[in-house]
Amino acid sequence: MLADILSLISSTLMSMTPLILAGVGEIITERSGVVNIGLEGILLASAFSSTIVTFQSGDPYLGLLVGTVVGFAAGMLHGMLSVYLKGDQIIAGVGFNSFAYGIGVMGLIAYWKTFGASPKVNKIPYINIPIYGSATLWFSPVALLAVIIAIIAWWWLFKTNSGLKLRACGEDPRAAEGMGVNVSRTRFYATIIGGTLAGLGGAFLVVGWIGQFTRDISAGRGFIALANVAFSNWNPLMAIAGGILFGFFDVLALYLPVKIQVLYPGVNLTAMSYLFRTIPYLGTLAVVSIVIKRVRMPRALGKPYIKE
Amino acid sequence: MSKEVRIRYAHYLTIVLELAISAVTGFMAGAIILWSLGYNPWYIYGIMISMGISNPDYLLSKATPLLLTGLAFSVPMLAGVFNIGGEGQLYIGAITSLVIAYYTGNAVLALLGGFLAGAALGGAIGALKAFRDVNEVVSAIMLNWILYFSILYLIVDKLYNPLMPQQSVPVPPSAQIGIIPFPGGGIHGIFFIAVVAALVTHYLIYYTDLGYVLRVSGLSPKSASYAGFNPKKSIVYSMIIGGGLAGLGGALLIQGYVHSIDTTMSTLYGLGFLGIGVGLLGWNNPLGIILSSVFFAMLIIGGEMVELTAGAPPELADTIIGIIVIALALPYAYKILINYVRRWRERI
Numbered sequence: 074m075l076a077d078i079l080s081l082i083s084s085t086l087m088s089m090t091p092l093i094l095a096g097v098g099e100i101i102t103e104r105s106g107v108v109n110i111g112l113e114g115i116l117l118a119s120a121f122s123s124t125i126v127t128f129q130s131g132d133p134y135l136g137l138l139v140g141t142v143v144g145f146a147a148g149m150l151h152g153m154l155s156v157y158l159k160g161d162q163i164i165a166g167v168g169f170n171s172f173a174y175g176i177g178v179m180g181l182i183a184y185w186k187t188f189g190a191s192p193k194v195n196k197i198p199y200i201n202i203p204i205y206g207s208a209t210l211w212f213s214p215v216a217l218l219a220v221i222i223a224i225i226a227w228w229w230l231f232k233t234n235s236g237l238k239l240r241a242c243g244e245d246p247r248a249a250e251g252m253g254v255n256v257s258r259t260r261f262y263a264t265i266i267g268g269t270l271a272g273l274g275g276a277f278l279v280v281g282w283i284g285q286f287t288r289d290i291s292a293g294r295g296f297i298a299l300a301n302v303a304f305s306n307w308n309p310l311m312a313i314a315g316g317i318l319f320g321f322f323d324v325l326a327l328y329l330p331v332k333i334q335v336l337y338p339g340v341n342l343t344a345m346s347y348l349f350r351t352i353p354y355l356g357t358l359a360v361v362s363i364v365i366k367r368v369r370m371p372r373a374l375g376k377p378y379i380k381e
Numbered sequence: 382m383s384k385e386v387r388i389r390y391a392h393y394l395t396i397v398l399e400l401a402i403s404a405v406t407g408f409m410a411g412a413i414i415l416w417s418l419g420y421n422p423w424y425i426y427g428i429m430i431s432m433g434i435s436n437p438d439y440l441l442s443k444a445t446p447l448l449l450t451g452l453a454f455s456v457p458m459l460a461g462v463f464n465i466g467g468e469g470q471l472y473i474g475a476i477t478s479l480v481i482a483y484y485t486g487n488a489v490l491a492l493l494g495g496f497l498a499g500a501a502l503g504g505a506i507g508a509l510k511a512f513r514d515v516n517e518v519v520s521a522i523m524l525n526w527i528l529y530f531s532i533l534y535l536i537v538d539k540l541y542n543p544l545m546p547q548q549s550v551p552v553p554p555s556a557q558i559g560i561i562p563f564p565g566g567g568i569h570g571i572f573f574i575a576v577v578a579a580l581v582t583h584y585l586i587y588y589t590d591l592g593y594v595l596r597v598s599g600l601s602p603k604s605a606s607y608a609g610f611n612p613k614k615s616i617v618y619s620m621i622i623g624g625g626l627a628g629l630g631g632a633l634l635i636q637g638y639v640h641s642i643d644t645t646m647s648t649l650y651g652l653g654f655l656g657i658g659v660g661l662l663g664w665n666n667p668l669g670i671i672l673s674s675v676f677f678a679m680l681i682i683g684g685e686m687v688e689l690t691a692g693a694p695p696e697l698a699d700t701i702i703g704i705i706v707i708a709l710a711l712p713y714a715y716k717i718l719i720n721y722v723r724r725w726r727e728r729i
């Protein structure tokens with residue numbers, strides 16, 4: 074019983090991490106007035122590049138770093154397109170998702186000649202905390218980092234002068250400009266920070282959690298992170314709670330069939346397991362359509378700022 | 382030429398120029414990627430384009446679902462809604478059409494069922510946005526995944542073909558759509574139906590009151606409500622139409638081309654997402670979408686052929702399409718570019 078609960082908690086600490094990292098990054102981006110719907114693509118691209126680096130070097134920390142840098146670059150691309158070229162932010166994000174999917178699968182074939190999954194790579198070791206007897210709580214150090222980043226982001230956005238300026242760019246860019254804020258530059262940097270955090274989340278998927286790249290490794294997590302942004306009402310502290318909630322749905326999808334199999338050894342769950350896999354998406358949909366009411370998004374969100 | 386006509390020509394020319402820049406950007410970036418993976422881009426592109434159009438029947442079969450998911454993206458887009466759920470709407474249309482066709486053997490009933498199922502799903506996404514402020518991108522993606530796994534469950538557990546376990550039961554011949562006989566040869570049935578759907582959509586958008594209301598709501602929800610239209614209704618109606626078209630696309634694909642769904646869903650996967658690119662490259666205009674759907678079908682078939690003949694990954698098509706879509710997001714940048722070129726020419 075205790076072992077079961079600890080294992081559920083430990084797994085949730087894993088699955089919440091990319092949702093918190095990408096979600097907090099997107100909160101920073103959206104608070105400045107830019108939407109980046111390409112989170113899914115960033116997760117894929119950074120997961121893929123960190124796999125290659127870890128495969129070649131054997132060092133998962135280097136993989137984590139390179140995945141984060143790829144997120145940085147993707148954020149920079151989206152920032153260029155949406156802030157300086159005044160592109161349609163939603164379309165640019167959708168295009169990036171398709172691009173990253175194509176690159177990921179092409180890379181799988183070009184590097185490893187496989188269509189489904191890369192070979193296993195080294196992972197960052199877990200932190201194990203023995204609780205009682207053989208029952209232990211385990212989690213990745215990156216999960217801890219994600220929570221710390223969320224707290225710092227909250228402090229920055231709501232307790233510092235530069236955080237106030239960033240939020241002003243998302244609420245009323247003209248007034249922000251009047252305050253002496255460089256709206257374009259602030260939005261550009263905020264988009265880069267968002268991409269970087271999503272990149273860290275994508276690299277974590279491989280080197281912190283799953284240990285190999287598969288073509289569907291992101292599995293809609295970029296979009297669940299977007300749901301988390303609305304759930305949190307654009308508040309990084311609430312995004313931790315959202316990450317735990319949405320992450321728990323993810324764990325249930327894998328945990329329930331295993332548990333049922335143990336309790337009723339005779340049942341054949343091959344087909345049923347597909348139904349269990351809808352749980353994270355059903356849960357997310359239920360939360361966004363039933364629980365969330367009256368969220369207040371940044372007023373200038375998604376609108377390019379064009380100076381007269 | 383009168384001044385008015387000249388302005389209109391200049392407008393069309395700008396659009397064509399923007400589309401051309403986007404396509405060229407996509408191919409150029411694709412070439413760089415191919416080259417960095419160790420392939421000869423010009424050889425690969427040669428195969429892609431020549432093989433892409435070598436079999437007109439295959440080309441039109443591939444273009445049919447893309448034409449409808451392209452419309453499914455563009456109709457809501459004109460009303461200001463971003464329908465990224467064409468994927469799920471195509472799935473539900475396909476499975477509904479398969480079930481109805483299997484049990485009744487009636488082609489028309491199955492097509493209608495596919496349309497209605499897609500319309501219901503689209504309408505639900507629209508209603509969630511209009512009345513519960515749910516971001517349509519998030520709800521649509523969640524529904525895509527829910528349908529993806531639910532359909533897999535249905536095919537593996539309920540609708541599997543006892544003779545071929547990796548496939549669903551097939552559409553019976555009476556519900557299949559083949560070549561429609563016509564004096565002087567025949568016409569490709571499902572592509573013909575898709576083109577008719579595009580023409581009806583064009584009429585609906587540009588020549589009816591409903592279409593006018595949808596377009597006004599898309600351009601400015603405020604003006605729409607001052608004029609007495611309810612923008613929330615526009616959101617729901619546009620999503621019902623869009624979802625229905627994607628559902629019809631799924632039904633046509635099942636009844637006219639693949640006849641069953643495989644247990645990896647590879648027959649359906651991705652067609653809805655590609656519709657976004659098709660709609661954008663067709664300038665959200667139903668007539669333009671007819672052309673862009675054939676262009677995208679050529680890229681995809683070309684990608685498959687490249688895999689067979691040169692061993693290059695077929696996802697090259699996805700990559701190029703992704704870059705084309707990114708490039709299509711930048712009309713403002715092209716205007717700056719065009720103005721710059723114009724000023725530069727005037728200086729000379």
